[in-house]
Amino acid sequence: MEPTAETKETPAQRFGELVADLASRIGLDLSPGTGNRILFAERTGMSHSAVTRMLNGRTLPHPAQFESIAREVRCDVRDLFVAAGTISEDAWPKQDEPQALTPYGAVQALGITDPLIRHMLMSGIELALRMQNEAATLPT
Structure with a gap:
């Protein structure tokens, strides 16, 4: 995946950073060696190696897994689709929902x-x- 002109980050890098940041905000440490990556993988239906690649910004998970990822990091699934570059900010207007x-x-x-x-x-x-x-x- 190519970096965007605005950020010089790939969608996979943006996605991994977003998931790690959201997890951190709710007190979930997804650093290597904590054991939380394995638990996160089990709860999202991903493999441990897929979680590691996602968090390292190397690959994007399958869009079918976005909903379970959003549930684990307590975010709107829309934010994951936007970070992945699957949809634009305007394609799915953000709802006025309370944030965590x-x-x-x-x-x-x-x-x-x-x-x-x-x-x-x-x-x-x-x-x-x-x-x-x-x-x-x-x-x-």
């Missing part, structure tokens, strides 16, 4: 202004997300 709530967004939405309480709440949420993701990688 971040720890920062939670304290903002709750109107918490005290810096110490904000820090404690955000840290607690981030810890809970990490613990949940670590528990998901443990063998059953």
